[in-house]
Each structure stands twice: as structure tokens, then as C-alpha cells.
Amino acid sequence: MTPVSLTVDGVAKEFNRRSIFRDVSFSLRSGESLAVTGRNGSGKSTLVKIICGLLSPTRGSLAYVVDGKPIEVDALKDHIGLVSPYLQMYDEFTGLENLEVLSRIRADHDITAALIADALRNVGLWDRRNDFVRTYSSGMKQRLKYAFAMLHRPEVLILDEPTSNLDAEGIVMVERCVKEQSSRGMLIVATNDSDEATWCSQRVVLGGERK
Amino acid sequence: MSVSSTFALVRKDVHSEFRTRYALNALVMFVVVAVATILFALRSDQPTSSVLAGLYWVVVFFTAMSGLSRTFVSEEERGTTMTLQLVAMPSTVYFAKLIFNTVLTFSLTIAVTILYMTVFSDTFVIQSMSTFLVTVILGSLGFASASTIIAAIVAKANTRATLYPVLSFPILVVLLMTVMSATTKALDGEPFEGAVGDFQILAGYILAMTAGSYLLFEYVWKD
Numbered sequence: 370m371t372p373v374s375l376t377v378d379g380v381a382k383e384f385n386r387r388s389i390f391r392d393v394s395f396s397l398r399s400g401e402s403l404a405v406t407g408r409n410g411s412g413k414s415t416l417v418k419i420i421c422g423l424l425s426p427t428r429g430s431l432a433y434v435v436d437g438k439p440i441e442v443d444a445l446k447d448h449i450g451l452v453s454p455y456l457q458m459y460d461e462f463t464g465l466e467n468l469e470v471l472s473r474i475r476a477d478h479d480i481t482a483a484l485i486a487d488a489l490r491n492v493g494l495w496d497r498r499n500d501f502v503r504t505y506s507s508g509m510k511q512r513l514k515y516a517f518a519m520l521h522r523p524e525v526l527i528l529d530e531p532t533s534n535l536d537a538e539g540i541v542m543v544e545r546c547v548k549e550q551s552s553r554g555m556l557i558v559a560t561n562d563s564d565e566a567t568w569c570s571q572r573v574v575l576g577g578e579r580k
Numbered sequence: 581m582s583v584s585s586t587f588a589l590v591r592k593d594v595h596s597e598f599r600t601r602y603a604l605n606a607l608v609m610f611v612v613v614a615v616a617t618i619l620f621a622l623r624s625d626q627p628t629s630s631v632l633a634g635l636y637w638v639v640v641f642f643t644a645m646s647g648l649s650r651t652f653v654s655e656e657e658r659g660t661t662m663t664l665q666l667v668a669m670p671s672t673v674y675f676a677k678l679i680f681n682t683v684l685t686f687s688l689t690i691a692v693t694i695l696y697m698t699v700f701s702d703t704f705v706i707q708s709m710s711t712f713l714v715t716v717i718l719g720s721l722g723f724a725s726a727s728t729i730i731a732a733i734v735a736k737a738n739t740r741a742t743l744y745p746v747l748s749f750p751i752l753v754v755l756l757m758t759v760m761s762a763t764t765k766a767l768d769g770e771p772f773e774g775a776v777g778d779f780q781i782l783a784g785y786i787l788a789m790t791a792g793s794y795l796l797f798e799y800v801w802k803d
Contacts, residue, residue: 423665423802443669451666457659459592461599470595473588475667517663 373435373448373524373554374398375420380429382415389415390575393429397571399524402547402556404566407575413559414453416575417529420557421451435524446475450518452511453529460503464494464513467502468520477521488516492542507534515546524554531558531565544568585668589676593651594683602654603647607688610643615695622700632696632704633763637756639692640723644685645745648727651677652735661735670798674728678790681724681731689716707769715762715775718782722755725786729793732800755785 374397381391389412397403405413418424420431422442433440435448458467468488472480489495492512502510511534518526528547532540547568550556558569566572597604618635627635655661664673693716696704706712727748734743762778 421666423662425802446666446668449666455659456662456666458663459596459660460658461596470588470592471663471667474585474592474664474672476582476585476588 370399370553371436371524372399373433375525375555376432377420378430378432380416380419380426380431382412382419382424383427391428393573393575395571395573397555397557399554400551401571402551402558402569404569404572405557405559405575406561406566406572409561411575413561413575414455414529417451417453417527417557417559421445421449421527433525447477447521448524450521450523450526451529452514452518452527452531454533455529456514458502458510458513458517461501463499463501464489464505464509464516465498467513468516471517472520475521480520484520488520491519491545492516493538508536508539511535512539512542515542519546519549522553525557526550526554527557527559529559531560532562582669582672585672586676586679589664589668589672590679590683593676593680596654597680600654603650603684606650607643607647607684608691610646611639611688611692611695614639614642615692615699619699626703627700629703629767630760630764632700633760633767636692636696636704636763637719637760640685640689640719641752641756642745643688643692644723644727645748647688648681648684648724649731649734649744651680651728652731656735665802670801671794673801674732674794674797677732678724678728678793681728682721685723685727686717686720689720704767706766708766708772708775710772711762711770711775712766714772714779715759715766715782718779718786719755719759719762721786722759722782722789723752725789725793726751726755729789729796729800732797736800751789755782758782758785 376396378394380393382389393416395403405416407413415424419426422445433445433448440448459470462470465485468485472485486495489498492515494509494512494516497505497509502513505513526546531543535543547556556569558565560566618639655664730744730747730751734747737743758778758781762775765775765778
């Protein structure tokens, strides 16, 4: 397991002077996990985007350290895997093409055809690998997002509404991913589901206290 | 910025374009309609080389306005912007989109040239091919360098369709005047040396626009 740590210090976000959340602080290390919970509109997805480096905080700071070295926001892409409802795959490509194309853009030369095949088998999409994503159901698209997020074996896996659109078999697949991630690095789950929150050892309640 | 990553993104965009025809259909239709309208308007008139050069770049400008913004707008509309942000650095995305738009604009100018030479075979005669080729290459690069950053900006706005040409025109006016002047010289058969001043302006424009866009892009691309 590559040692990784994340320190979030006094992070706040405002949109057009409207405060979404303020003074969010926590720290996590490899093997630890955090559930971000809160009512609708409390800013869970916004916090997830900030943690992924997709949004800048209005105030406060984040610091990632991987293998003893601080990681700049631009280099975060190599260490983070994200599954979320607002993340979309390319409809005009097949499931297999999506993973191949995105791996090439990521310029991760460790990702081989065998790894891509394994990722598709793990999420149950191997038989539909050559179908265009536009023909996938919402559950299959969610599974493809897991294949994309886990493919480069990230040190930090972030799941926003992890089981949305998934059937019982899909939820088992997510639990397997969560277990796998616990042995590989850090896990952050943003959810309203109390069962999903129990996957994590720590919790941040937006608009409330850390438990 | 990784070169392999940049070209992987260009490849993705080309592949995606041939499958979805997001920009291609708009460009082809606009070129055909615009050239046909000019043909009907001019009928049997014998326009001067400066009028023809102006009309040539008017077609290129408005066609480019209808197609080039798609590089970012299509990512935004399909919700794949965030996916790209997760796999590529901002500089990689900028240069990939710039290369894609340059190739698209260059192909567009070639298509417009062939159409013009066919439709206005008596009047649109390129007498200095070297001047014309350099003008078209630098003009395509200039168009792409300006329109790529403007496309990235308007992709975040709600009124994309109207905002794009409105924002582009004042930024492209220097480029348009210069390429029109150089094209007139190519049609009139002036020696290559006569257009060197125009080429210097175009090169300066491309450098300034690309450098400025590179510095600005990260702020536009994120948040």
C-alpha cells in the first residue's frame, strides 16, 4: 500500500456570496475512510469536487501527501478515482473504447489491455464491452464509472452516491470495490444512505459535527 | 503537459467528431449555403480581387463561428468536462483542442478554396500560390488560437450561440483584415516579399493569442 494522507483545513465554499458550507476540517491516512453526510443541498458533492481538485475552495486549504511527497492539484488525477452522478462517459464510444481512450489521455502506460479487460469483468460489463454507451442502462453506466475509477488503482477512491441506479448485484460489486480500496488506500463516500455511511470509519456531517 | 496525452485527446476528438458529426455537419452546411448565396448575389458581376478575398474570409469566419465552439460546448453539454478534468491537465486539454480546431479550420479553408475556384473559376484565380498557402496556414492557426479560448469561455455561458460570434469579432478583426490583405495580394499575383509584413503580423497575433490563452485557460477550464 502506497502511504497517502489528506489534510483538509478550514475549507469553506461560497457561490455568489451564498455560503454552502464553512470551516470543514479533517485528516485521513491510508487504510482510513470517511463518510460525508448531510441533508440535500448541504454541499456534499461540492466538497467532493473540492477534494478531487475540480473546484477551488473559497477559503481553507487541502494537502495531499503521497509516498512522503506533497502532490500538486494538477497531479491529483494520477492518484484519485471518482464515481459520481455528474461524471459522464462518452456516449459515442463503446464501454471498452471509453476505458482505452481515457487511459491513453491519462498517459498511464501501466494500464494494459488485460487490466482493462479485468476492470470490465469486475463490474460485469465484459459481455457488453463492444456496445455503445448510449445503449447502456443507467445502472450499466454507473458500473462503467466504477471500472473507470478503479482502473488506474488510485490511492484515493471517492464515491458520491455510490449505489445510485444499481441493482442488488451492483451493490455487492460496490461493496467489493470498497473492501478492495480499504486495503489499497483511502476511501471517501458522500451519501445520504445510513447503510453506506457505515462502510467508513469516520464521518463528517455537513451542517453538523464530525462523529 | 504530456505530448502523448495531448495527441490521445486529439485522436479522441477526431474519432468522436466522425461518429457524432457535431461540428462537421454544421461546417459543411454553412459553407455550401454561404457560397451559394454569394454566387446568387454576384451573378454575372466581375468582383475585384479585394472583394473576393473579403467574401472568402467572411465565409471562413462565419463558418468557423458555427463549428469551432463545438469542441468545448459538446463536452459541456454531454457532461464530460469533468471526466476530462480527471484524466488530463488543463494545458493538455488546451493544446489538444487548439490542434483539433487548427486542423478543422485548415480543412475548412481548403474546402472553401476548392468551392471558390470551382464556382468563381473566372475571377478567383490564385496567381501567387506560395503567398496564398502561407496565408491560409497562418490564418487557420490564428483563427484556431483565438476561437479555442473563446469557445472555452462561452461553453460555460448560457447564451452560447449568440455570445460566440459577438465575443470573437473584436478579437479576430485584426486577423481578418490581415488575411484579407494577404489574400488580395495572392490573387493579384504580387511577389511573396510583398506579403511578408502581413505574415509578420499574423505570426505575432498567433504567438500573443496562444501565450495569453495558455495562461488564461486553467482559470476558464476549472470553476
